[in-house]
Amino acid sequence: MGAGMGGQSPRRRADARRNEKALLDAAAEVFVGAGVNAPVRDIATRAGVGTGTIYRHFPTRADLIIAVYRHQVEACAEAGPALLASSDTPYAALAHWIDRFVDFLVTKHGLAAVLRSDDAGFDALHASFLDRLVPVCARLLDAAAAAGEVRSDLEAYELMRAVGNLCIGAEDDPRYDARRLVGLLVAGLRPSP
Amino acid sequence: MGAGMGGQSPRRRADARRNEKALLDAAAEVFVGAGVNAPVRDIATRAGVGTGTIYRHFPTRADLIIAVYRHQVEACAEAGPALLASSDTPYAALAHWIDRFVDFLVTKHGLAAVLRSDDAGFDALHASFLDRLVPVCARLLDAAAAAGEVRSDLEAYELMRAVGNLCIGAEDDPRYDARRLVGLLVAGLRPSP
Amino acid sequence: MGAGMGGQSPRRRADARRNEKALLDAAAEVFVGAGVNAPVRDIATRAGVGTGTIYRHFPTRADLIIAVYRHQVEACAEAGPALLASSDTPYAALAHWIDRFVDFLVTKHGLAAVLRSDDAGFDALHASFLDRLVPVCARLLDAAAAAGEVRSDLEAYELMRAVGNLCIGAEDDPRYDARRLVGLLVAGLRPSP
Amino acid sequence: MGAGMGGQSPRRRADARRNEKALLDAAAEVFVGAGVNAPVRDIATRAGVGTGTIYRHFPTRADLIIAVYRHQVEACAEAGPALLASSDTPYAALAHWIDRFVDFLVTKHGLAAVLRSDDAGFDALHASFLDRLVPVCARLLDAAAAAGEVRSDLEAYELMRAVGNLCIGAEDDPRYDARRLVGLLVAGLRPSP
DNA sequence: GATGAATGAGCCTTCATTCAT
C-alpha cells in the first residue's frame, strides 16, 4: 500500500488503459447496433465492467462518444491535407474527403443524428467533432473556390452539417443511398454556368 | 325527437372538435419545441386537457402526428400539379415544390427524424406522409427528366428523404440554412455537362 | 315541455325500464365473459348506452351486480321451502338446495370471488345476497339437524361461505368440479358415526 | 489478488441479500393486506427501497410471489412423507398434512386466488406451487385410498384446489373458520357406508 | 334522462446516475 503511491501509477495506468480500451470497443459495437443513445448498462455488460466504471472513465455520454470516435475523426482530419496534395484538383480532393467523411458517418448508427442534437449535454461533442473537421473542410473548400471550381458563398460548417444530415438513417433504409445524395449535393456546389 | 332538437346527432362533436383542435395546436407547438416524441403529458398540459383525452382522440402517437400535419401534407400534395401547370419549366416546378416541402418541414422539429424511423408503430405515419407525397414528387421529377432538365436516375423517394434529412435541425441553428442547401442539392440534379 | 311534467312519468318509466333491462342483460353477458369487475365501458357499449346511464341506474358496481342477479337470488331463496316440502328428508332438501346454489354461482364468472371480497364497496352486495339466502339455508340446516341427519354445530352463514368459496374459479378449470367438491363438503356434514 | 482480499467474490451479496430479505418480508406483509396483486410501489415503500430494486431482484410479479412463499411451500412439501411415516394411519397423515397446508394458506390473502389465475404470466407460479405440492398430496391421498380410508375417485389437484378455495378470505371474517370447513371436506372424503 | 367526452389518479416499467462496499 504505502509502497504504491509513487511507482504504482504506471501499473494502474496500464490496468485502466486496458479497461478503457475494452469500454471503447464495447461502446463502438453497441453504438452500431443500438445507436449512440444505447443504455449505459448494455455497454457496461458487453465490456464486462460495471456501470460505475463507465462513469469513472467517461462522466458524460458525450465524453464516451467523443472517445469512441476520436481516432476516426483524427484520421479523417489528417486525410484532408493529404488529399489536397495528392489530388488532381482541389475539387477532386474536396469530393474525396467528403466521401471519406460519409464513410465514417454512415456506419455509425445514430451518430449523425446526435451530432446535430441541440441537447445541451452534447455541446462538447459538437465542439470536438466540428472544431476538428470544419477547418479541414474549410481549407479544401477554399482551395476549390480559389480555383473557381465551386461557388464561394458556402461555409464549411454548413456543408458539413448538410453532409451529416444526409447521412442520418442511411444505414437502415436500402432505398436511400446517402453517399450518392451527398454526391449530388457536392455536384451542386459547382458554379452555375 | 323526444328532445326536440331535430337531426343534430353530431352535437357533442362541437365540444370534442374544439378540444381536438386545441390538442392539435398544442401538439404542434410541443412538437416544435421537443420533437414529435415529446411526452404525452406535456401535450396534454399545454392543451389544458387530461392525458386520457389525447388517447381518446389519438390512440397512438402516429395518429396524433398524422393528424397534426394532415392539412399541411395535403396542401403540399395538391401544390404539385398546380406548380407543374403554372411554371415555365418542369424543373422550375420541381424546385418550387421542393421549396414548399422545405417550408413545411423546417419548422417541424423532429418530424423529419420520425419520418424515417423504422419503428413498427410508425407504419401508418410513413404511409400517410410518404404515400401521399412521393407520387407527387415523382410526377414532377419525371416531367423534368423527360424534358432533359435533370438526370433520370433518381427516385422520388430518395430525393424526398434527402430533402427531409437536410431539414433536420434547421430551425435551431442560425448558421445552417436548410433551404439553401436543398437548393444546392436540387442544383446537383442537373445533368452533368 | 310544459305538457310533460305530469303525464310523462309513466312514459319515462317505460323508457327507463327498457333501458335498465338492456343494461342488466348486457352486464350479465359481460360478467360471464370478463367477471363482475369488467370495465364499465364494456358493459355500456354492449348495452348500447353511455357510461353515464349506468351510473344513473346503478350508482355503484355493487348495485349493478345486485340487480343483475336479483331474480336468480330470489328464485333460489324461494326454492328452499319448496324443496323442504317436497323432499323425502330435510337432508335431501338441503343437498338439493345447495346444489341449486352452486348452479347459480358456477356460471357467474367472478361472482363467488366478489361475494367474499372485503372491499367496503361491496357491503351492500354481501348484505343483499347473504341476508336473503342465509335464513333460507339456516332453515334447511336446522331441519336436517333436528332430524339428526347432520351435525348441529355449523352455522348456515359459514356453510354458504364455504360453498361460495368452493365455486370460485370453477368455470375456467376443467380439472376442477365445484359441484362435486361441494357434494363432498355436504357429505362431511353428516354426523360422525 | 490485486486488492488483496482473497476469494471474497460474493461480497456485495451481503448487502443485496439483506435487501432481498427486506423485500420478501415487505411483500409478504403487503400481500396479506392487499393481495398478491398489490402495487409494486406499495411493496417498495414498505421495504424502504425504490421500485427499481424490486425489478432487479424479481423481474416479474410471479418471481416475487414464488420467492415470498418458497420456503413455506418447500416445508409443506417435505412434511408430507414425514407425516405419512409418523401417523397412525394414512388418513390421519392426509388430514394433518391438509391442515398444515391450511396453516400456510390462511394468512396469505389473495394467494389462493392467484394460484388459480389463468393469466399467462403466472405459469411459473403455478408450476412452482402446484407441481411441488400436488404430488405430495397425491401420495397421501393414494395411501389413504389404498387403505380403504377414503374414496378413490378424487384427484389430488382437485382436492388442493378445493382446500385452497376454502381458505380464501378466511383471515378477515371471524364468522368463517376455514380450518373447520376443510375438516368437513376431508371428512366427506370418507367412503360412504 | 341520456350521452360520451374529459379528467386524472394509479399502475407498470425503464434507465441514467449515485454511492456504499
Added chain:
DNA sequence: TATGAATGAAGGCTCATTCAT
C-alpha cells in the same frame, strides 16, 4: 479503482367517475 445495487424521476397507458351538453 471497480462494482453493481439502489434510487427515483419519467413516461406510457387504462379506466372509474364526473359533468357539460
